Amino acid sequence: MNIEEKVNSEIKTAMLAKDAKRLESLRGIKSVVLLLKTSPEGLTEDSVNKALQKEVKKRKESAEIYKSQNRPDLEEVELFQASVLEEYLPKQMGEAEIKAELVKIVASVGASGPGDLGKVMGAASKVFAGKADNKIVSALVKELLG
Secondary structure (H helix, E strand, C coil): CCHHHHHHHHHHHHHHCCCHHHHHHHHHHHHHHHHHHHCCCCCCHHHHHHHHHHHHHHHHHHHHHHHHCCCHHHHHHHHHHHHHHHCCCCCCCCHHHHHHHHHHHHHHHCCCCHHHHHHHHHHHHHHCCCCCCHHHHHHHHHHHHC
């Protein structure tokens, strides 16, 4: 079952359950999928993951803004939508897993100091594509090289 079929099935389930919050989130995912189908990139697993990660990031940034403006009602909606979107993404790696993999990457690239950050991040971005947040990866690389 591809992502489009899965989302359509989940939308039907949410409609039957009268779960309006989840339905809104699922329709957002469907919108992303439909846009990818018509894009030159096409509907691939990689393109869907990238697009959904971008949407999750938007939701989390919006939630932070709402939090700073003392709007917990809107913050809650954004965080809920982000959690629904994350269900369709591959499992994110934990910090310990990322660090262990980064040690291997640093050794294979031959990085020795902060000047080699670009080399390590280039290799890491390929390894962690869709599996880890680049902010966390970047912070851990700086820690390892610093």
